[in-house]
Amino acid sequence: MKRSAERPDAAAVWDVVARVDAGDLESAAALIRVLHAADQADVLAALSTDERRRLLDRIDSAALSSILEFLTPDELEHVAPDVELDRLAEALDDAPAHRAADVLQAISEDAANVVLDQLPHAELVGPLLQHDDQSAGGIMAPEILTLAPHASAQQAIDHLRATPAPTVRDLIYVVDHAGQLLGSVHLHDLITALPSTHLRDLMSDAGPSVTTDTHQEEALQTLQRYGLHALPVVDQSGRLVGVTTADDLLNIAQQEATTDMFRLVGLVDDEALTAPIDTAVRRRLPWLMLNLATAFAAAAVVAAFEGTLARVAALAIFLPIIAGQGGNAGMQVTTLTVRAMALGEFDRHFHRTVLPREIAIGVVTGIALGLLVGAVGWVWQDNPWLGVAVGVSMLATMIVSGLAGLLVPVLLRRTGADPALAAGIFVTTVTDVLGFLFFLGLASLLIDRIA
Amino acid sequence: MKRSAERPDAAAVWDVVARVDAGDLESAAALIRVLHAADQADVLAALSTDERRRLLDRIDSAALSSILEFLTPDELEHVAPDVELDRLAEALDDAPAHRAADVLQAISEDAANVVLDQLPHAELVGPLLQHDDQSAGGIMAPEILTLAPHASAQQAIDHLRATPAPTVRDLIYVVDHAGQLLGSVHLHDLITALPSTHLRDLMSDAGPSVTTDTHQEEALQTLQRYGLHALPVVDQSGRLVGVTTADDLLNIAQQEATTDMFRLVGLVDDEALTAPIDTAVRRRLPWLMLNLATAFAAAAVVAAFEGTLARVAALAIFLPIIAGQGGNAGMQVTTLTVRAMALGEFDRHFHRTVLPREIAIGVVTGIALGLLVGAVGWVWQDNPWLGVAVGVSMLATMIVSGLAGLLVPVLLRRTGADPALAAGIFVTTVTDVLGFLFFLGLASLLIDRIA
Numbered sequence: 001m002k003r004s005a006e007r008p009d010a011a012a013v014w015d016v017v018a019r020v021d022a023g024d025l026e027s028a029a030a031l032i033r034v035l036h037a038a039d040q041a042d043v044l045a046a047l048s049t050d051e052r053r054r055l056l057d058r059i060d061s062a063a064l065s066s067i068l069e070f071l072t073p074d075e076l077e078h079v080a081p082d083v084e085l086d087r088l089a090e091a092l093d094d095a096p097a098h099r100a101a102d103v104l105q106a107i108s109e110d111a112a113n114v115v116l117d118q119l120p121h122a123e124l125v126g127p128l129l130q131h132d133d134q135s136a137g138g139i140m141a142p143e144i145l146t147l148a149p150h151a152s153a154q155q156a157i158d159h160l161r162a163t164p165a166p167t168v169r170d171l172i173y174v175v176d177h178a179g180q181l182l183g184s185v186h187l188h189d190l191i192t193a194l195p196s197t198h199l200r201d202l203m204s205d206a207g208p209s210v211t212t213d214t215h216q217e218e219a220l221q222t223l224q225r226y227g228l229h230a231l232p233v234v235d236q237s238g239r240l241v242g243v244t245t246a247d248d249l250l251n252i253a254q255q256e257a258t259t260d261m262f263r264l265v266g267l268v269d270d271e272a273l274t275a276p277i278d279t280a281v282r283r284r285l286p287w288l289m290l291n292l293a294t295a296f297a298a299a300a301v302v303a304a305f306e307g308t309l310a311r312v313a314a315l316a317i318f319l320p321i322i323a324g325q326g327g328n329a330g331m332q333v334t335t336l337t338v339r340a341m342a343l344g345e346f347d348r349h350f351h352r353t354v355l356p357r358e359i360a361i362g363v364v365t366g367i368a369l370g371l372l373v374g375a376v377g378w379v380w381q382d383n384p385w386l387g388v389a390v391g392v393s394m395l396a397t398m399i400v401s402g403l404a405g406l407l408v409p410v411l412l413r414r415t416g417a418d419p420a421l422a423a424g425i426f427v428t429t430v431t432d433v434l435g436f437l438f439f440l441g442l443a444s445l446l447i448d449r450i451a
Numbered sequence: 452m453k454r455s456a457e458r459p460d461a462a463a464v465w466d467v468v469a470r471v472d473a474g475d476l477e478s479a480a481a482l483i484r485v486l487h488a489a490d491q492a493d494v495l496a497a498l499s500t501d502e503r504r505r506l507l508d509r510i511d512s513a514a515l516s517s518i519l520e521f522l523t524p525d526e527l528e529h530v531a532p533d534v535e536l537d538r539l540a541e542a543l544d545d546a547p548a549h550r551a552a553d554v555l556q557a558i559s560e561d562a563a564n565v566v567l568d569q570l571p572h573a574e575l576v577g578p579l580l581q582h583d584d585q586s587a588g589g590i591m592a593p594e595i596l597t598l599a600p601h602a603s604a605q606q607a608i609d610h611l612r613a614t615p616a617p618t619v620r621d622l623i624y625v626v627d628h629a630g631q632l633l634g635s636v637h638l639h640d641l642i643t644a645l646p647s648t649h650l651r652d653l654m655s656d657a658g659p660s661v662t663t664d665t666h667q668e669e670a671l672q673t674l675q676r677y678g679l680h681a682l683p684v685v686d687q688s689g690r691l692v693g694v695t696t697a698d699d700l701l702n703i704a705q706q707e708a709t710t711d712m713f714r715l716v717g718l719v720d721d722e723a724l725t726a727p728i729d730t731a732v733r734r735r736l737p738w739l740m741l742n743l744a745t746a747f748a749a750a751a752v753v754a755a756f757e758g759t760l761a762r763v764a765a766l767a768i769f770l771p772i773i774a775g776q777g778g779n780a781g782m783q784v785t786t787l788t789v790r791a792m793a794l795g796e797f798d799r800h801f802h803r804t805v806l807p808r809e810i811a812i813g814v815v816t817g818i819a820l821g822l823l824v825g826a827v828g829w830v831w832q833d834n835p836w837l838g839v840a841v842g843v844s845m846l847a848t849m850i851v852s853g854l855a856g857l858l859v860p861v862l863l864r865r866t867g868a869d870p871a872l873a874a875g876i877f878v879t880t881v882t883d884v885l886g887f888l889f890f891l892g893l894a895s896l897l898i899d900r901i902a
Contacts, residue, residue, distance in 0.1 A: 170621030257708035295775035313761035324746035
């Protein structure tokens with residue numbers, strides 16, 4: 001199966017960036033024009049503010065408009081403030097409302113208001129800025145086509161001809177006089193119907209919908225669970241106000257997965273491999289400090305048993321084994337739990353059975369690993385009691401790591417925090433501290449037989 | 452913002468499962484009928500083989516057909532073999548071809564052939580079974596509407612009326628006499644065009660496409676990068692043979708993210724919080740054993756310095772700090788790298804600048820953490836030379852962890868393996884081994900001043 005290590009367009013992007021770096025703006029501007037807007041967006045994102053401003057001057061409004069569409073929210077925050085407000089207004093003139101809102105969210109509120117005043121569809125864009133940007137209201141497209149149930153297929157077609165293409169171009173939504181969603185009609189069914197057919201006789205059931213204040217992750221779960229390609233968004237009174245689609249939610253899914261993966265190891269959300277070094281350091285250091293603070297907890301346990309270690313230095317050999325196994329087993333369970341929560345599976349399937357199950361798995365893997373490590377400890381150090389200490393504490397550590405791996409994300413979520421937030425750091429702390437306590441405590445009790 | 456901890460339908464699913472468990476099949480069958488197919492699928496997935504067979508007998512073909520559509524590939528492998536072949540053929544009778552192919556891939560090849568022979572659209576389903584199930588050819592929908600460029604809008608509409616709804620119901624693909632993709636026409640544009648207009652004058656450019664042997668992750672990257680909601684799939688000769696859509700690729704994106712997260716900590720792909728305990732143990736134990744083997748490498752380093760530790764037992768206190776910091780910093784970089792590779796960003800943006808950048812970050816965070824840990828070591832143990840040993844080895848460990856975090860996934864990928872495969876285990880091994888070597892080695896050199 002084909003898996004290309006590098007995209008062919010990557011070379012072209014780097015070529016333009018290199019020319020800008022070399023000060024050759026003329027040829028860079030000529031080259032960037034032939035690129036796809038997605039690649040043009042990459043070029044802009046890779047430049048410094050100065051270089052970007054100079055290149056932006058040579059890009060026309062239409063090109064700028066499509067480039068803005070391909071910048072991620074993170075990239076927009078760097079690029080959008082470098083564009084003059086009049087040019088921004090011109091570029092967003094006929095951009096989909098939720099795209100325009102994304103751009104306006106990347107600049108200051110005052111600047112956003114100046115641009116908004118110049119947009120012909122300000123009444124669609126404005127309300128989007130009111131919603132939390134991680135809610136269904138913040139990501140929805142408000143350009144939907146709505147008709148009454150008594151409209152005919154022919155009227156719908158006439159209406160379509162008179163309307164600019166809405167975001168979900170293949171569905172017409174049927175609403176009652178209060179704007180409540182009744183159902184939807186697919187263009188395909190509209191085309192194949194008799195012109196006089198009422199929409200109420202063509203429409204499918206409304207199906208699942210979400211409200212504007214639903215979290216984007218839950219909107220994603222609903223769309224995925226019910227295999228939809230568009231999910232209606234209603235306001236608090238049940239009035240249809242927008243739609244969010246599989247392609248928008250695909251981007252959300254990738255962002256949410258990235259966030260979870262990053263947070264598990266204590267990375268903040270928008271850390272990227274391209275962020276400037278000082279930014280990266282400022283973002284990573286606080287979490288490494290937190291990790292350090294928790295590492296000192298484990299160190300304190302070891303310090304408490306310094307007397308035991310002074311009598312048998314060989315005990316230190318087994319510390320990395322206890323810590324390594326406990327940490328890995330705990331991270332396995334935490335990862336499973338965080339992912340199941342993100343996919344909406346945790347509460348649906350798991351919460352009733354998962355705790356006894358993880359304890360059982362901890363016991364079984366703990367016995368297997370405990371016997372193995374105990375035997376190695378016995379033979380290696382030629383002392384059966386050392387084997388007993390390391391084996392039994394391995395068993396106890398495996399049980400604890402299953403419990404901690406499960407309970408850390410559950411408790412984080414219960415306090416209202418993200419279940420993935422630095423979960424890995426907390427889990428390894430618990431397993432390190434308790435693992436060392438088991439092992440060094442047991443070794444202290446047996447010290448006369450071990451020494 | 453609303454974030455419901457539990458879905459309302461979860462209770463209904465558990466209610467049906469409980470009734471089946473209690474042997475009350477009649478009322479379970481009555482209850483399951485009113486659930487959404489997605490919830491019905493959950494019930495079937497949660498039952499044992501025996502219970503499932505008995506409940507399946509009470510579900511009609513139409514319901515079974517929609518249930519099959521909502522089962523994940525993993526669930527299908529448990530459920531599909533429990534359905535009689537004739538019923539399976541009946542249920543798949545008018546299922547989309549790629550859905551039918553998913554079901555057939557979950558049963559034995561012989562059984563699949565028996566069912567395939569009975570399907571009216573066997574000529575669409577059959578070829579899908581030939582492709583790797585992680586390739587674009589394995590996930591595409593072959594039901595596409597293709598017309599010649601000289602066809603008129605009216606002919607296209609007549610054609611639509613005569614054709615059952617294809618998967619991507621809002622696009623008509625325009626192909627030449629050899630089946631090569633020329634462009635596509637949206638239904639909205641078709642409806643609003645004059646009936647005599649040629650499709651060639653209505654169509655948009657073909658845009659990006661993938662071949663049947665493209666890996667699904669790359670297809671996903673292409674769709675996302677270019678903001679498409681449908682991505683054409685062509686065969687080796689460039690002939691259009693199918694399409695894959697944003698909603699299909701959304702499922703793929705979630706699967707790929709899950710796989711990466713799991714593999715990072717040494718979990719095999721289809722591990723779930725519901726798998727039976729013996730299955731979970733069988734799947735986790737080999738990776739824990741691998742982790743154990745690598746933990747012994749770190750233990751061996753400590754053992755080599757047993758003499759040093761015997762003189763200053765307090766050195767053992769700092770082992771968890773070195774290991775904890777190195778492991779966490781390494782996992783941060785590995786996670787960033789694996790995710791960037793999955794999103795197609797690594798090669799596009801990063802590979803030229805990322806190595807010097809990670810070294811620089813390692814140096815800066817290493818100096819900050821080294822000074823801090825060194826000072827704590829000095830004050831805590833009242834020995835400046837111990838502070839020097841722990842501080843300098845912390846700096847060295849942070850640099851090594853950045854390098855290892857980056858190079859482990861890069862090297863894994865270069866050997867053709869998944870860059871996430873047990874990457875966390877390898878990275879923490881490297882950081883543990885080298886971190887202990889730095890610290891205990893340096894402490895040994897300074898032992899006369901520390902002791």
